[in-house]
Amino acid sequence: MLRRHGVSAVHAVENGAVTESVEAVTEANTLLSGLGFESGGLAAAHSIHxxxxxxxxxxxxxxxxGTLPQLVLEGRDDEFVEDIIEFSLDIELPVTLADIGLDDPMEDQLDTVAEAACVEEETIHNEPFPVEPAMVWDALLTVNGLGERHK
Known part of the structure; x- marks a missing residue:
C-alpha cells in the first residue's frame, strides 16, 4: 500500500489535496502504527529517534x-536496505545525517545519540538481541554512507 500510493500521496499533501492515495497511506500508517506498538516492532527505530x-x-x-539503522542493526540484506533508501528518497524522507542537520557529526554527538538510544527504558531493548551504543553508532554511520551513495 505504501509503495503503491506513497509518492502520489506525498505530492497530493504538498499541494493541499486529499486523494485516494492520501487515504490509503493514512489508513496503512494507522494500522501499522498499532501493529508495531502491539508487537514491539518499533524497537530500535523509536529509540534512535x-x-x-x-x-x-x-x-x-x-x-x-531511526528506521534505517534499525534495518542495519537487524542484519537486513543490502538489497532490502538499499531498496528502502531508494523508496525514502522517492518520498523525500531523510537518508543521511546531513539531511537532519548533522552535516559533519562530531564523535561526542554520535555518542550522545547512541547512549540515549540505549538507556534502560528505551524500546531498543525489544530487539531479539542485546543492543549496545557502539552498535547504534555503527548503524548510523553505515546508513549515512549508504544514503550518501544513493543521493
Whole structure:
C-alpha cells in the first residue's frame, strides 16, 4: 500500500489535496502504527529517534533516520536496505545525517545519540538481541554512507 500510493500521496499533501492515495497511506500508517506498538516492532527505530532528539541540530523530520539503522542493526540484506533508501528518497524522507542537520557529526554527538538510544527504558531493548551504543553508532554511520551513495 505504501509503495503503491506513497509518492502520489506525498505530492497530493504538498499541494493541499486529499486523494485516494492520501487515504490509503493514512489508513496503512494507522494500522501499522498499532501493529508495531502491539508487537514491539518499533524497537530500535523509536529509540534512535529519541536519541537524536538530544541534539538541537536534529529538530526536524528524523523518523526515517531511526528506521534505517534499525534495518542495519537487524542484519537486513543490502538489497532490502538499499531498496528502502531508494523508496525514502522517492518520498523525500531523510537518508543521511546531513539531511537532519548533522552535516559533519562530531564523535561526542554520535555518542550522545547512541547512549540515549540505549538507556534502560528505551524500546531498543525489544530487539531479539542485546543492543549496545557502539552498535547504534555503527548503524548510523553505515546508513549515512549508504544514503550518501544513493543521493
Amino acid at each position: 529519541n536519541g537524536l532528539t538530544q541534539l538541537e541540530a536534529t529538530h526536524r523530520e528524523k523518523v526515517n533516520i
